[in-house]
Amino acid sequence: EPEVTQTPSHQVTQMGQEVILRCVPISNHLYFYWYRQILGQKVEFLVSFYNNEISEKSEIFDDQFSVERPDGSNFTLKIRSTKLEDSAMYFCASRKTGLATDTQYFGPGTRLTVL
Amino acid sequence: GIQVEQSPPDLILQEGANSTLRCNFSDSVNNLQWFHQNPWGQLINLFYIPSGTKQNGRLSATTVATERYSLLYISSSQTTDSGVYFCAVGTYKYIFGTGTRLKVLA
Numbered sequence: 550e551p552e553v554t555q556t557p558s559h560q561v562t563q564m565g566q567e568v569i570l571r572c573v574p575i576s577n578h579l580y581f582y583w584y585r586q587i588l589g590q591k592v593e594f595l596v597s598f599y600n601n602e603i604s605e606k607s608e609i610f611d612d613q614f615s616v617e618r619p620d621g622s623n624f625t626l627k628i629r630s631t632k633l634e635d636s637a638m639y640f641c642a643s644r645k646t647g648l649a650t651d652t653q654y655f656g657p658g659t660r661l662t663v664l
Numbered sequence: 665g666i667q668v669e670q671s672p673p674d675l676i677l678q679e680g681a682n683s684t685l686r687c688n689f690s691d692s693v694n695n696l697q698w699f700h701q702n703p704w705g706q707l708i709n710l711f712y713i714p715s716g717t718k719q720n721g722r723l724s725a726t727t728v729a730t731e732r733y734s735l736l737y738i739s740s741s742q743t744t745d746s747g748v749y750f751c752a753v754g755t756y757k758y759i760f761g762t763g764t765r766l767k768v769l770a
Contacts, residue, residue, distance in 0.1 A: 591763060592707070597757055640707060642758075651695075652697070652712045657706045658705055658706055660705060
């Protein structure tokens with residue numbers, strides 16, 4: 550069964566550094582998402598992306614964050630200048646169609662630790 | 665926005681016991697999924713169940729969309745069932761509940 554993959558599984562960085570989290574969605578999917586989970590809390594929506602544009606973003610997704618689909622397979626989340634509070638688990642998800650009833654498939658997550 | 669509440673927040677069981685986890689949501693939705701978050705933090709999809717009933721081994725789920733709730737049943741629990749169970753609902757983006765933390769004791 551096709552899967553969403555994410556790299557790296559764990560990233561440690563210094564405060565103020567830029568990080569790029571990578572995701573490879575399922576190959577024929579068209580809609581992409583990033584979610585975040587701070588340790589011990591619930592998973593929160595960050596951003597959705599379709600046709601090389603952001604479809605929707607949450608209030609968490611401020612100017613420090615950006616998303617990109619640099620080629621036909623990767624979907625990336627960049628944090629320009631990391632803060633301690635960016636430490637969290639980041640999940641990528643993809644969906645095949647724009648139908649409201651279509652399922653989202655989640656990747657295993659990247660644990661980001663900001664020191 | 666949609667509110668998603670899960671109960672109970674914490675649950676401790678002896679191995680072999682059965683349990684029911686509940687997810688209430690405040691508005692009509694087109695998608696509902698149940699996830700198990702394992703000790704490594706990975707989200708494991710259990711069920712996609714916007715309505716009706718599904719079963720997979722010892723786990724089953726029922727969603728009554730008209731009454732805006734879903735139930736996850738775990739029968740004959742095992743220590744490997746420990747972790748956090750989340751429901752997520754939505755149409756184009758998911759709103760997650762706060763989760764039920766399950767601990768199964770040997």
